[in-house]
Amino acid sequence: MLNTKNTPSIRQLQLFSTLVEHQSISKVAELLHISQPSVSIQLKKMAEQLETELYTISGRKVFITEAGQAVYRAIQSIDTTFSNLQIELNAFKGLQAGTLKIAVDSTAQYLISKVLSPFCHRYPKIDVQLTINNRQTMVKRLKSNEDDFYILSNSPAGVDVIQMPFITNSLVVVANKKHELTRQPHISLNRLQHYPFILREQGSGTRQHIERFCKSHNIKLIERMTIQSNEAIKQFVAENIGLGILSHHTLNQGESSDLVVLDVDNFPINSQWYIMRRTERKLTLLASTFDDYMQNEWQLKS
Amino acid sequence: MLNTKNTPSIRQLQLFSTLVEHQSISKVAELLHISQPSVSIQLKKMAEQLETELYTISGRKVFITEAGQAVYRAIQSIDTTFSNLQIELNAFKGLQAGTLKIAVDSTAQYLISKVLSPFCHRYPKIDVQLTINNRQTMVKRLKSNEDDFYILSNSPAGVDVIQMPFITNSLVVVANKKHELTRQPHISLNRLQHYPFILREQGSGTRQHIERFCKSHNIKLIERMTIQSNEAIKQFVAENIGLGILSHHTLNQGESSDLVVLDVDNFPINSQWYIMRRTERKLTLLASTFDDYMQNEWQLKS
DNA sequence: TAGTTGTATAAATAAAAATCTATACATTTA
DNA sequence: TAAATGTATAGATTTTTATTTATACAACTA
Numbered sequence: 001m002l003n004t005k006n007t008p009s010i011r012q013l014q015l016f017s018t019l020v021e022h023q024s025i026s027k028v029a030e031l032l033h034i035s036q037p038s039v040s041i042q043l044k045k046m047a048e049q050l051e052t053e054l055y056t057i058s059g060r061k062v063f064i065t066e067a068g069q070a071v072y073r074a075i076q077s078i079d080t081t082f083s084n085l086q087i088e089l090n091a092f093k094g095l096q097a098g099t100l101k102i103a104v105d106s107t108a109q110y111l112i113s114k115v116l117s118p119f120c121h122r123y124p125k126i127d128v129q130l131t132i133n134n135r136q137t138m139v140k141r142l143k144s145n146e147d148d149f150y151i152l153s154n155s156p157a158g159v160d161v162i163q164m165p166f167i168t169n170s171l172v173v174v175a176n177k178k179h180e181l182t183r184q185p186h187i188s189l190n191r192l193q194h195y196p197f198i199l200r201e202q203g204s205g206t207r208q209h210i211e212r213f214c215k216s217h218n219i220k221l222i223e224r225m226t227i228q229s230n231e232a233i234k235q236f237v238a239e240n241i242g243l244g245i246l247s248h249h250t251l252n253q254g255e256s257s258d259l260v261v262l263d264v265d266n267f268p269i270n271s272q273w274y275i276m277r278r279t280e281r282k283l284t285l286l287a288s289t290f291d292d293y294m295q296n297e298w299q300l301k302s
Numbered sequence: 303m304l305n306t307k308n309t310p311s312i313r314q315l316q317l318f319s320t321l322v323e324h325q326s327i328s329k330v331a332e333l334l335h336i337s338q339p340s341v342s343i344q345l346k347k348m349a350e351q352l353e354t355e356l357y358t359i360s361g362r363k364v365f366i367t368e369a370g371q372a373v374y375r376a377i378q379s380i381d382t383t384f385s386n387l388q389i390e391l392n393a394f395k396g397l398q399a400g401t402l403k404i405a406v407d408s409t410a411q412y413l414i415s416k417v418l419s420p421f422c423h424r425y426p427k428i429d430v431q432l433t434i435n436n437r438q439t440m441v442k443r444l445k446s447n448e449d450d451f452y453i454l455s456n457s458p459a460g461v462d463v464i465q466m467p468f469i470t471n472s473l474v475v476v477a478n479k480k481h482e483l484t485r486q487p488h489i490s491l492n493r494l495q496h497y498p499f500i501l502r503e504q505g506s507g508t509r510q511h512i513e514r515f516c517k518s519h520n521i522k523l524i525e526r527m528t529i530q531s532n533e534a535i536k537q538f539v540a541e542n543i544g545l546g547i548l549s550h551h552t553l554n555q556g557e558s559s560d561l562v563v564l565d566v567d568n569f570p571i572n573s574q575w576y577i578m579r580r581t582e583r584k585l586t587l588l589a590s591t592f593d594d595y596m597q598n599e600w601q602l603k604s
Numbered sequence: 605t606a607g608t609t610g611t612a613t614a615a616a617t618a619a620a621a622a623t624c625t626a627t628a629c630a631t632t633t634a
Numbered sequence: 635t636a637a638a639t640g641t642a643t644a645g646a647t648t649t650t651t652a653t654t655t656a657t658a659c660a661a662c663t664a
Contacts, residue, residue, distance in 0.1 A: 007312050007384060009311070009312065009650095009651070009652095010309050010311065010312065011651080011652075012651095024610075024611095025610075025611060025612095026609085026610055026611075027610095034652080034653065034654090035653065035654055035655080036610080036611070036612095037611085037612075037613080037614095037653085037654075037655085037656095038652065038653050038654075039611095040611065040612060040613085041612090041613085041652085041653090042651085042652070042653095044612085045651090050391060051391075051395070052391050052394060052395060052398075053398070053426050053427060056423055056426045057610085057611065057612095058423065058661095059610085059660075059661050059662070060609065060610040060611070060660080060661060060662070061610090062610095062611095063423035063424070065394075065423070065424050065425065065426055066394060066424045066425060067390075067391055067394040070387060070390045070391065070394070071387060071391075074383050074384070074386070074387040074390075077379075077383045078380050078383055081376050081379045081380055081383070082309060082376070084376070085372060085373060085376040088369075088372045088376075089352060089353075089354050089369055089372065089373075092354060092367075092368060092369040092372070093353070093354060095368075096354075096355070121358055121360065121365035121367065122365070122367050122368045123367065123368060124355050124358045124367055125355060311620095311621070311622090313621080313622075314621095326640075327640075327641060327642095328639085328640055328641075329640095336622085336623065336624085337623065337624055337625080338640080338641070338642095339623085339624075339625085339626095339641085339642075339643080339644095340622065340623050340624070341641095342641065342642060342643085343622085343623090343642090343643085344621085344622070344623095346642085347621090359640085359641065359642095360631095361630075361631045361632070361640085362630080362631060362632070362639065362640040362641070363631095363640090364640095364641095
């Protein structure tokens with residue numbers, strides 16, 4: 001930790017560096033528009049604090065001692081540190097304004113805050129315009145190039161995107177904790193076909209995964225209800241209206257709910273969340289900073 | 303030149319760096335034994351001056367922004383600069399005391415000040431004990447190991463020394479400006495044998511050179527006077543009592559004298575001044591610093 | 605040697621930076 | 635919801651730093 005005692009003030013450093021450069025106390029005074037005694041006194045104090053002679057005066061000439069030269073070099077080093085800092089800070093100032101537009105598949109809404117909140121703390125002046133909706137809507141927005149970034153579980157056909165694997169998405173079967181399947185191990189897919197389900201609507205990413213899964217495993221689920229919200233599904237499942245298939249991110253939201261994850265064969269359905277952007281969309285400074293952030297801190301290590 | 307405006311004070315840097323390290327304003331206050339509002343205010347001021355948010359406070363947690371991280375890195379750099387400076391200065395403090403003992407052949411006394419004065423200005427606290435005498439005395443002192451350094455025109459036999467060529471010593475023939483040899487070109491050595499000379503005493507370096515020179519050129523000079531001082535010789539020569547043979551360093555001491563250098567064949571007698579020290583003598587810190595100085599700034603480039 | 609130039613010291617003052625107390629506000633925890 | 639914890643603001647005060655004027659001194663320069 002920086003030591004304040006025995007450390008000359010910034011002003012004193014300035015005076016001394018000017019002295020070294022002009023070898024004259026009165027010249028320093030003139031250049032900095034202050035009186036000669038002021039310079040005299042400050043420099044003397046500084047040398048006293050450092051307990052070292054930094055210069056000598058012989059007649060009317062100023063000689064910088066070796067110790068003084070060392071101090072001068074240190075000042076120059078500090079000077080460049082400050083200059084570089086200024087340049088860095090100016091770069092950050094470019095990030096103090098601007099809006100980052102991100103569109104998120106609603107199933108991913110539970111994790112977006114984890115991702116976004118560190119970024120927002122680091123760049124507190126930025127605005128984020130967040131659009132949360134189902135996959136179909138995301139794809140529409142992606143095609144009409146409305147946002148900087150999209151978070152989807154896989155990339156749609158027909159659009160050039162740059163994508164980065166992000167976080168693993170696991171779809172699990174949930175039930176009320178009093179449901180008969182609870183605590184049963186290795187439930188077969190076939191048995192599932194006899195229970196009613198509450199599912200997300202057509203066009204949602206979750207629904208898409210489920211349908212693909214059912215097709216490939218050759219099963220058909222009973223669909224008692226279709227709801228556009230994961231949260232609502234959880235409530236109906238909790239009231240034992242039926243089973244649900246949800247991303248595990250939507251669960252364990254802290255509240256000790258009545259929901260239980262079932263141990264079904266071939267589950268969870270694993271897929272990947274991707275963050276993507278259109279190849280031809282020009283990155284704003286802010287967007288590019290966000291891109292760096294995602295790559296450095298969220299890129300999935302395979 | 304260091305910019306005082308928009309530059310945070312050293313104290314503010316200290317506060318901020320402590321903040322980064324402990325992520326809490328009240329913790330900083332506690333650690334530095336000041337009140338919490340004081341820290342709050344100073345940090346706020348600092349951020350205002352830099353026109354950048356360095357941290358944000360959310361609830362009771364402190365988050366350092368990216369800009370803040372940059373500032374922190376800068377502070378660390380400044381910190382190490384100061385630490386290194388302290389170490390350097392402490393090394394110089396070792397040189398604030400101590401006596402440097404130097405013995406100089408009196409013929410070289412005219413140049414010793416040129417050599418010594420920059421050194422003394424750079425290390426103003428040191429003492430120099432200077433012995434000026436003729437060569438014989440120098441050699442005696444060298445043998446009894448009395449001084450750190452010796453300046454002689456060549457090394458004596460029988461003592462282990464480390465020597466460094468230094469400055470060229472040219473012995474020239476001088477006369478009063480009204481002397482008949484003045485303005486004559488190419489005076490032969492033979493003609494010199496008919497004029498009386500005023501010379502340095504036996505045992506002086508100059509005398510040694512002259513004798514060696516006469517021997518090798520097979521001439522003999524008329525010796526009217528022997529004097530132990532170059533300055534005195536100059537006065538007698540100026541009064542036209544005789545010719546003199548002196549180091550050119552002893553001349554052109556500013557005063558527009560009555561002395562003229564004669565254009566004698568085989569003159570000047572060139573030889574070398576050496577600075578030397580006994581091999582087995584242990585160097586004090588001060589002596590070693592002087593040694594470095596001589597090597598870096600006075601070593602004769604051949 | 606007188607005048608000029610450059611630096612040092614003293615004493616007073618000004619400006620600035622840093623601090624405190626008291627209080628209010630906000631968030632988290634019990 | 636009350637208590638605890640952490641931060642912000644206001645206003646007054648203290649401390650430190652910086653500066654000034656006036657004067658003295660010292661060393662060059664003409």
